[in-house]
Amino acid sequence: MDRLTFWGTGDSMGVPRVYCECGVCREARTSGRNRRLRSSVELTTGDGPLLIDCGPDWKAQMERFGRREMKRVLMTHAHFDHMAGLPEWADSCRWTKNTGRLFGPEEVLATVRERYPWLESSLTFHEADQGLSFGGWTIEPFKVPHGKNGFSYAYRFAKNGYRWVYCPDSINLSEEAKAFFSGVDLLVLGTSFYKEEFPYHTRSVYDMIEGQELVRELGAGQAVFTHMSHDVDLGRTYLLPPNIRLAETGLSLELGWEA
Template identity: 55%
Template sequence: MDRLLFLGTGDAMGVPRVYCDCSVCMEARETGVNRRLRSSVMVEGDSESFLIDCGPDWRSQMETLEMRMTEKVLVTHAHFDHIAGLPEWADACRWTNRKGQLYAPSEVITQICAQFPWLKNHIECIAIDHGIQLAGWHITGWKVCHGKNGYSYAYRLEKGEYSWVYCSDAINLNHTEKQPMFGLNLLVLGTSFYHETAEFTTRSVYDMKEAELLLKEIKPNKVIYTHMSHDVDLNQEYPLPREVTLACTGLHVVLI
């Protein structure tokens, strides 16, 4: 049985934000419902699994799962909150005498290796510009608008009759960028705020109100929002479409 496990559901700062005493951050410190590590998921198959993204909370996420190694990681883009765990992973590979496998578009690999030039000593970097098969899933990626932060990659994963997309960091998608999102059983979408009031040109991720317009167009069967900031309180009920669920740490979703 294939499952999707949410290891982290936070934005780049995580929740609680170290400088913040807002009600959501305080709740995250006290009871932890809103505690969010940086966004990452594990795709679990019958005999193989892989991560999507490896941020600064990778070690904590592995300890929570009581896992001692990650074999394969698929990366969406070379921003800190998505790749800062790679050096620790590489060290783990070194100490266990293993060679991890990192999958990403070639331009993302180039950016990662420029930041961490020694990673290739312990991790095999595999370009997936023309797609890849992992855990029985056929995976294709495409570039999506990441607003003021440039671009990220979204991934469409297909096995049999089931199709789903992981798109953690995107905003203001154009017609071409939306096309791989039609006909989905599941969309995992980053929505940092319920309603973000910052000037649009300064933003980089959909808010939930904007995402609702996207959902009306592409019509996925099920939607899970992730990459959420301290603006989002899981103790509240938001007026969301009935197909939408807000991700929490440890959420398991059966994919097939």
């Protein structure tokens, strides 16, 4: 059965924060349950793996999972924490004489080209504004608001009646977006805080309180919260419904229905 594995579950700064001595950051430096690299997931199918996002921790993530090559990456948006590993990936492709395939909406790829104009010597870029297919999955993009940080893309995957959405960076989803996400079997949603106290207009991602309501409103069967800051302590019990869990590095979920 196809699987979804969490390579990174942290927000843009990761955990621990280099400057911080809070309890979560101290724990992340010792036993390490709260140690969170930048958010990324891998979809594994019979056609191989597809990595979603390639942030600055890509090399450490590859080492952790014992991987020596990567053939495909799908981008959600062109922010540092989601694309800063692309030069290292391209360099690995150059040395192994493989050509990586980078997928994403045209405006995301355009920003990547502007930031890293040399990548296409080792990678091929594939526009995915109309969606793509991989491993039997139909993958559809949807542009979502990222608050003060602009925009991101969420992806809706469907195969044999099973549907799931990956949406690591969003807030204040439109009714059209909610309709796009409605009724999925699994929602992976970015929630940087349990309850974020900053003014709403200054924020860029849902918190867990809002995320719970969104899961209920969408009628999602299951949900996993990711993209978490040092506000979130995996050793703490949060008041979450039984169909919602917090992501941890290495969490692996089966996707689809059992025969």
